[in-house]
Each structure stands twice: as C-alpha cells, then as structure tokens.
Amino acid sequence: xxxxxxxxxxxxxxxxxxxxxxxxxxxxxxxxxxLRVKFGVDPTAPDIHLGHVVPLNKLRAFQxxxxxxxxxxGDVTARVGDPSGRSAERPQLSAEEIEANARTFxxxxxxxxxxxxxxxxxxxxxxxxxxxxxxxxxxxxxVARLLERDDFAKRMAQxxxxxxxxxxxPVLQGYDSVAVEADVEVGGTDQTFNLLFGRDVQQSxxxxxxxxxxxxxLPGTDGVRRMGKSLGNxxxxxxxxxxxxxxxxxxxxxxxxxYWLLLLGEDLDEAQPPxxxxxELARRLVARFHGEAAAESAETRFDQVHVEGQIPDDxxxxxxxxxxxxxxxxxxxxxxxxxxxxxxxRRLIGQGAVRVGGEPLAGERLDVPLEELAGRVVQVxxxxxxxxxxxxxx
Amino acid sequence: xxxxxxxxxxxxxxxxxxxxxxxxxxxxxxxxxxLRVKFGVDPTAPDIHLGHVVPLNKLRAFQxxxxxxxxxxGDVTARVGDPSGRSAERPQLSAEEIEANARTFxxxxxxxxxxxxxxxxxxxxxxxxxxxxxxxxxxxxxVARLLERDDFAKRMAQxxxxxxxxxxxPVLQGYDSVAVEADVEVGGTDQTFNLLFGRDVQQSxxxxxxxxxxxxxLPGTDGVRRMGKSLGNxxxxxxxxxxxxxxxxxxxxxxxxxYWLLLLGEDLDEAQPPxxxxxELARRLVARFHGEAAAESAETRFDQVHVEGQIPDDxxxxxxxxxxxxxxxxxxxxxxxxxxxxxxxRRLIGQGAVRVGGEPLAGERLDVPLEELAGRVVQVxxxxxxxxxxxxxx
Numbered sequence: 001x002x003x004x005x006x007x008x009x010x011x012x013x014x015x016x017x018x019x020x021x022x023x024x025x026x027x028x029x030x031x032x033x034x035l036r037v038k039f040g041v042d043p044t045a046p047d048i049h050l051g052h053v054v055p056l057n058k059l060r061a062f063q064x065x066x067x068x069x070x071x072x073x074g075d076v077t078a079r080v081g082d083p084s085g086r087s088a089e090r091p092q093l094s095a096e097e098i099e100a101n102a103r104t105f106x107x108x109x110x111x112x113x114x115x116x117x118x119x120x121x122x123x124x125x126x127x128x129x130x131x132x133x134x135x136x137x138x139x140x141x142x143v144a145r146l147l148e149r150d151d152f153a154k155r156m157a158q159x160x161x162x163x164x165x166x167x168x169x170p171v172l173q174g175y176d177s178v179a180v181e182a183d184v185e186v187g188g189t190d191q192t193f194n195l196l197f198g199r200d201v202q203q204s205x206x207x208x209x210x211x212x213x214x215x216x217x218l219p220g221t222d223g224v225r226r227m228g229k230s231l232g233n234x235x236x237x238x239x240x241x242x243x244x245x246x247x248x249x250x251x252x253x254x255x256x257x258x259y260w261l262l263l264l265g266e267d268l269d270e271a272q273p274p275x276x277x278x279x280e281l282a283r284r285l286v287a288r289f290h291g292e293a294a295a296e297s298a299e300t301r302f303d304q305v306h307v308e309g310q311i312p313d314d315x316x317x318x319x320x321x322x323x324x325x326x327x328x329x330x331x332x333x334x335x336x337x338x339x340x341x342x343x344x345x346r347r348l349i350g351q352g353a354v355r356v357g358g359e360p361l362a363g364e365r366l367d368v369p370l371e372e373l374a375g376r377v378v379q380v381x382x383x384x385x386x387x388x389x390x391x392x393x394x
Numbered sequence: 395x396x397x398x399x400x401x402x403x404x405x406x407x408x409x410x411x412x413x414x415x416x417x418x419x420x421x422x423x424x425x426x427x428x429l430r431v432k433f434g435v436d437p438t439a440p441d442i443h444l445g446h447v448v449p450l451n452k453l454r455a456f457q458x459x460x461x462x463x464x465x466x467x468g469d470v471t472a473r474v475g476d477p478s479g480r481s482a483e484r485p486q487l488s489a490e491e492i493e494a495n496a497r498t499f500x501x502x503x504x505x506x507x508x509x510x511x512x513x514x515x516x517x518x519x520x521x522x523x524x525x526x527x528x529x530x531x532x533x534x535x536x537v538a539r540l541l542e543r544d545d546f547a548k549r550m551a552q553x554x555x556x557x558x559x560x561x562x563x564p565v566l567q568g569y570d571s572v573a574v575e576a577d578v579e580v581g582g583t584d585q586t587f588n589l590l591f592g593r594d595v596q597q598s599x600x601x602x603x604x605x606x607x608x609x610x611x612l613p614g615t616d617g618v619r620r621m622g623k624s625l626g627n628x629x630x631x632x633x634x635x636x637x638x639x640x641x642x643x644x645x646x647x648x649x650x651x652x653y654w655l656l657l658l659g660e661d662l663d664e665a666q667p668p669x670x671x672x673x674e675l676a677r678r679l680v681a682r683f684h685g686e687a688a689a690e691s692a693e694t695r696f697d698q699v700h701v702e703g704q705i706p707d708d709x710x711x712x713x714x715x716x717x718x719x720x721x722x723x724x725x726x727x728x729x730x731x732x733x734x735x736x737x738x739x740r741r742l743i744g745q746g747a748v749r750v751g752g753e754p755l756a757g758e759r760l761d762v763p764l765e766e767l768a769g770r771v772v773q774v775x776x777x778x779x780x781x782x783x784x785x786x787x788x
Contacts, residue, residue: 138559
C-alpha cells in the first residue's frame with residue numbers, strides 16, 4: 001500500500017492545506033509521543049470512492065510513523081439523518097442499513113489502512129447518554145459561537161433552513177474527540193470549523209485540545225465538483241479494474257497533479273507527456289486496489305477498446321429473457337447485466353449510446369427481436385459489452 | 395378559596411392579557427369539552443409567592459368550571475440548570491434539592507388548586523428519552539424559528555451568551571405539551587413565545603395545537619419589578635400572617651388595582667379610600683392562606699405597631715448566648731431569631747434600624763453587654779420584636 005512516511009513531520013504535512021494551531025502538530029510529532037489520530041465518517045453511503053482515499057492515505061502515513069488511527073463511524077447521527085447542508089432532507093437510515101454501510105466502509109478502508117494500528121469505534125458508544133447529560137453538554141456552548149460556522153451563516157442569510165440538530169452537530173462531533181482522547185483530527189477543508197470546535201469541547205472537559213489537519217477535496221472525474229455518486233464523477237474503490245482504469249483515463253489534464261499528489265503521494269512529473277502520466281496514475285491506482293495483474297489486463301482492454309476501437313476478447317455471453325412476441329426488452333437486459341436503471345437505459349438508447357454489432361441502435365427501440373441480437377455484441381457507452389446467445393446456442 | 399368561575403368564557407378571560415390564536419379558547423370553551431389546561435413550573439426555588447398565585451388562581455377558575463389542570467414540574471431541566479436569561483450562571487441543583495422544591499411547590503400550590511382536578515407530572519417522565527429520539531426532536535425545528543424569541547435576539551445583539559441548551563428550551567417545553575396532550579397552556583406574558591412554540595411542536599407530532607392564555611406579571615411590593623426573593627419585594631404564601639399583612643400594607647397605591655384583580659379576582663372599588671382598600675386586600679389574602687382568625691390578629695398587631703406605635707402584646711422572650719466578656723453578639727441573635735444573615739444584621743445595625751427599649755442602638759455596636767439588653771424589647775425594622783431575658787430571669 002502507501003510508502004512509509006517515517007517520522008519526518010514534513011512528510012506528514014505534505015499535500016495538506018492547514019495544520020492548526022500553527023506549529024502545534026510539528027511540536028507533537030517532534031515530542032516523540034505516539035499520537036491518537038481521529039477521523040470520523042458518516043455511514044450514510046455504502047461505498048468508498050477515491051475522494052475518501054485522500055484522508056485515508058494521510059491516516060496510513062501516520063500509522064506508518066507508528067501512530068494510532070481512531071476511525072469513528074457516526075452511527076447515531078446517521079440514524080437521525082445527515083444534517084449536512086447538502087442534503088437536509090436526506091431520509092433517515094435504518095439501523096440495518098447503517099450497520100451494512102459501516103461494515104462495507106470498514107472493509108474498504110482496510111484496503112488503505114493498517115488494521116493493526118486502527119481503533120474502530122461507533123459514536124453510539126458515548127452519544128447514547130442520558131438526556132440529562134446531553135442537555136448539560138449543550139449548555140456548555142453558545143449559539144453565537146456555533147453560528148460562526150460559515151455554511152450556517154450563509155444558509156441562514158439565504159433563509160435556508162438550519163435545524164436545531166445541525167447546530168448541535170459540531171458539539172456532538174467535538175464530544176467524539178473527548179470520548180476517544182484525540183491528539184490530532186484529520187478532515188477535509190469543509191470540516192475546518194467542526195475540527196476546530198472539537199478543541200473547544202475538549203478544553204471544556206479539561207483535555208488538551210487536539211491539533212487539526214485539513215486536506216484538499218479531490219475533484220471528481222469532471223475535474224470540477226467533489227466526487228459524488230449522484231454526480232456521475234465518481235470512482236469507487238471496489239469498481240471493476242476496467243471501469244476504474246477507463247474513468248481515470250478520462251480526468252482532465254488540469255487535475256492530474258492533484259490526483260498524483262493526493263492519491264499517489266508524489267508530485268506529477270511535468271516533463272512526462274500528460275497521456276503517459278495519466279496512464280501511469282491509472283495503472284498504479286488499479287494495481288493498488290486490484291493487484292498488478294488486474295491493472296495490466298485493464299490497460300490492455302482499455303487500449304483495445306479506446307485506442308484501437310476493438311471489442312475486448314473477454315465479453316460475457318448472456319441469454320436474455322425473450323417475450324411472447326419474440327423480442328428482448330433492452331432496458332431489462334441492461335438493468336440485469338450492468339445495473340443501469342430503467343430510465344437511464346431509455347436515455348442511453350435514445351442518445352444512440354447503445355450499439356448492436358458495432359452499429360448504433362436506430363430510433364428509440366426498446367424491444368428488439370432476438371434474431372436481430374443473437375450472436376452479436378451489445379455495447380453500452382465506451383466500456384460495457386455483452387454478447388447475446390441465440391436460441392440455437394441456448 | 396377562589397369563587398367558582400362557572401363556564402362563562404368571559405370569566406375565564408378576565409384579568410388575562412392575550413388568548414391566542416384569537417377566538418380559539420372561546421370556541422373550545424363553548425364546545426363544551428372538558429379541557430386539559432397545562433401549567434409548567436421550574437422547581438428551582440422552594441417557595442411560592444403571590445406572583446405564582448396569579449396563574450394558580452386562573453387555573454383554579456378552570457377547575458371550578460370542570461376542566462383538568464396538568465401541573466408540570468420541570469425536574470429534568472432544573473437538574474441541568476435554569477437556562478433563563480435572568481440567571482444563565484445559576485448553579486445546577488441536586489436531585490434531592492429539586493425533589494424537596496417540587497414537594498414544597500406541590501403542597502403550596504394546593505392552597506389554591508383543587509387537588510381532585512389536578513394532574514401532577516414531572517417532565518422526566520418523557521424527557522428522559524434515548525439520545526437518538528432527542529436528536530430527532532431537535533431535527534424538526536429550525537434555528538431561525540427559535541431565534542425569533544425576543545430575549546434571544548436581544549441578548550445576542552448585546553453579545554450576551556445564549557447557550558445551545560437555552561435555544562432548545564422552547565422545543566423541550568413544547569414537547570411537554572405533546573406528552574400531556576394539552577388543550578390550553580397558561581403562563582406569564584414573558585412566556586408567550588414558548589407557549590406559542592408549543593403549538594408548533596404539537597402540530598409537528600400531528601396533535602391539535604393548544605390555545606395559549608397569557609397573564610400579566612404581578613409587580614412586587616416595590617410596585618416596579620416582578621416579585622423575586624433576591625429583590626426583597628416578595629410575599630411568600632407561607633409567610634407568617636403579620637409579615638404578610640405588613641408587606642401587603644406597604645405596596646404603592648398605584649399597583650393596588652392589579653393586586654385586587656389578579657389576586658382577588660375583583661375590580662378595585664375606586665370609591666373606597668385607598669388605605670381601606672389596601673387593608674381589605676391584606677385581610678382577605680391573609681385569611682386565604684392562614685384563615686380568618688390569623689388575619690384578624692395580624693391586623694390588630696399591625697395597628698398596634700404601625701398605627702399606634704406600640705410594641706405588640708405577644709413578643710417572644712429570648713435568652714441570648716452571652717460571651718465570656720458578658721456581651722451578646724447581636725448579629726448572632728438576629729440570625730437565630732429572625733433568620734437575618736450576618737451581613738444584613740450589620741447593615742441594619744449600621745443604619746439605626748435596630749432599637750433597644752425603643753431607642754436606636756447608637757454607633758455600630760455589634761456586641762452589647764447583657765445588662766443593657768436584659769428585660770428590654772429589641773426591635774428590628776418595623777415588624778420584628780423580641781424581649782431579652784435577663785440573667786435573673788434565666
């Protein structure tokens with residue numbers, strides 16, 4: 001996985017935005033104590049994408065220098081509903097969904113982290129306190145201080161709702177730091193207020209306040225917005241090698257330097273031709289999550305399809321369900337084979353992004369006679385293929 | 395106790411400030427249903443004073459019309475500390491103190507209320523909910539709505555602290571209304587926001603919202619500020635008959651109309667000479683809390699002391715503790731006999747408010763030879779007397 005960062009403070013500060021208060025983290029590192037480095041995640045989505053890998057890499061570097069990572073799953077707050085600005089109305093998750101997400105997150109996080117030096121915690125361990133203690137906790141902090149959070153101020157000025165729970169969120173997250181006695185907390189730059197507020201909460205409980213290390217937000221494959229599954233600019237760490245390779249080859253050149261620094265921990269060699277640098281980035285990341293062999297075959301396949309315009313060698317064969325009229329309902333086929341939703345399938349067909357035997361499917365045909373498909377390759381977009389088995393083969 | 399108000403809505407609205415939303419309470423009363431009328435108290439001080447009697451009188455009138463009063467002791471919030479603007483730093487009370495205050499309050503409240511038609515509740519019954527439910531409760535309401543409360547806006551503008559718990563207080567108080575399914579809530583005008591917010595909380599839980607009935611705040615014996623023990627403008631319902639009578643005779647004429655309306659439920663007869671009206675007010679209130687005989691003897695004693703300048707007949711005799719030098723330490727004597735604090739005693743002596751045998755004690759003497767006191771009456775202020783037993787009598 002990641003290379004050992006050693007105990008050199010400069011290596012741990014590499015690729016970060018701020019270490020606050022100034023000079024404190026270096027002091028802690030030079031002091032030689034083994035630090036407890038906190039990172040919190042809300043288990044509201046099941047999969048880890050490369051955006052999550054940025055802090056996980058940094059945590060791994062701390063582990064390689066001998067420190068302990070405390071990974072906190074925010075299960076209590078997830079059960080109540082995510083109070084982030086992005087999705088005030090996101091539905092509350094069931095305990096089972098959260099459990100499943102937390103398990104998936106943990107499994108995937110261990111593709112980057114060293115399990116031996118990771119303490120996994122759930123904030124239900126301490127936030128399921130008696131109501132009275134919660135009230136006493138809320139009593140310690142003023143509304144004015146909490147409203148200093150940038151996005152609260154902004155949203156209230158725009159008359160967007162901020163719930164009373166959201167206002168409490170930094171208090172709860174800060175109390176996590178008290179509960180695990182964090183020495184350092186790592187998070188994205190969007191978390192700066194919450195991370196710093198953790199210091200207030202620790203001080204209020206008589207603890208030495210943590211130092212705070214913020215990291216840049218990785219842009220998605222569109223090169224503009226942060227990665228998000230619903231934005232279609234997302235690379236999941238469990239995606240198939242070919243998908244991951246292809247998506248990484250599609251990022252704009254302008255963000256490649258960030259991908260190199262934040263995901264590989266190395267500066268981009270500006271002398272290298274961009275397409276080669278991107279190919280190396282894709283190869284190394286696929287190798288990291290799927291191994292060298294998978295990376296090699298993903299690259300071969302990418303070249304066949306994208307560079308040489310070929311159909312890959314290893315296309316899966318499928319015997320589709322055939323209706324009474326002898327036709328195959330394409331949206332159902334694309335759903336069962338590629339997990340594409342029915343509405344997405346209709347859109348792709350309408351756009352001509354579905355090809356049969358190399359030719360775009362004409363018109364907006366959703367139902368196609370089996371004989372037209374049999375023995376042919378159905379291709380969706382650039383990277384998805386299947387070969388239809390005819391009635392004779394079945 | 396109070397006269398029956400019948401079922402006439404006008405009688406129940408008498409002496410109130412607002413019934414909100416307009417027309418709703420009259421509708422409820424004319425509908426003929428028996429209503430659940432909520433009143434909340436924080437058991438942060440042990441004694442009930444005449445300021446509390448104002449809402450208790452109104453509640454009694456509802457009871458006399460057949461309705462049920464739900465008296466809620468805010469034990470949970472008292473344990474956390476009173477978050478009112480008046481005393482943000484008031485210390486948290488122990489569970490024992492709260493229990494004792496709650497018992498005292500209950501006993502004293504039944505001097506006004508009909509126990510048969512009173513449901514006594516503690517908000518710990520429902521506010522001791524799992525943390526997760528509390529978060530889900532806080533999630534229902536926005537910060538902007540809660541900050542509409544007048545005193546929050548005012549205090550924040552003045553950069554005075556408003557704690558996150560205080561912000562939640564209306565939510566908690568409103569949830570009390572949900573828990574007891576209140577049809578009406580009664581409170582002082584300073585509670586208007588909280589009472590109305592209870593409607594929001596009930597609606598959020600799918601309940602018919604309560605109507606809200608606000609009452610004026612009774613001015614203290616200074617005629618200016620609301621009654622408060624620390625302000626010295628306070629008449630407790632368990633104070634001795636003579637004290638109560640004397641204090642009521644000291645109120646300014648300007649507030650007498652309010653005392654008549656809010657405490658006796660009657661308009662002041664402007665044709666009556668003020669001193670007679672005040673004497674009748676004092677007599678009737680003492681009779682209410684101590685009985686007719688006590689009221690009569692309190693009045694007699696008042697006349698002896700205040701009108702005729704005499705020492706009353708029934709002065710208690712005391713054998714004070716005498717030091718090795720043969721002197722009596724007056725602050726200790728006043729503390730043990732009248733419950734006057736040591737610093738207050740020094741102040742009274744310094745002001746010449748302590749008399750021995752009718753003469754003000756000269757200078758600032760705190761230690762007086764027993765022989766100077768023996769057989770004489772020690773008088774503090776206008777209404778407190780004791781007779782010192784000499785060594786010969788002892």
